[in-house]
Amino acid sequence: xxxxxxxxxxxxxxxxxxxxxxxxxxxxxxxxxxxxxxxxxxxxxxxxxxxxxxxxxxxxxxxxxxxxxxxxxxxx
Numbered sequence: 001x002x003x004x005x006x007x008x009x010x011x012x013x014x015x016x017x018x019x020x021x022x023x024x025x026x027x028x029x030x031x032x033x034x035x036x037x038x039x040x041x042x043x044x045x046x047x048x049x050x051x052x053x054x055x056x057x058x059x060x061x062x063x064x065x066x067x068x069x070x071x072x073x074x075x076x
Contacts, residue, residue, distance in 0.1 A: 005066040006046040010038055014060035021052035021061055 008029060010021075017036040022028075029046040033039035038061075040046075046063065053061045 002068060004048060005044065005068070006048040007043050007064045007066050008040045008046055008052070009062040009064060010040070011060045011062075012037065014058045016058050016060075018057065020055050020057070024051045024055055026051070 010030075015037065017038070019032065019036055019038075021038050022030040022032050026049060027045045027047055029042065030038045030040055030052055043066075048063055048065065050063055053063050
C-alpha cells in the first residue's frame with residue numbers, strides 16, 4: 001500500500017500564533033517561524049493525524065490528503 005500524503009494548509013489571517021499546532025505535531029511538520037507563526041517546510045512528513053487541525057482554537061489549519069497521480073493521467 002502506498003504512503004498517504006497530506007498538505008497542511010494554514011490560514012494566516014485567522015491564526016493568532018498561539019503555538020498549539022507546533023507543540024502537538026508528532027512529526028514536527030509544523031514548526032515555529034518568525035513572530036511565532038507556524039510554518040511548514042516539508043509537507044511530506046505529515047502523517048495526517050489531524051491533531052493540529054482538531055486543537056487549533058482559531059480553525060486556521062486544514063489537513064488535506066494529496067491524491068497520488070496515477071500513471072498515464074494528466075493534471076492539465
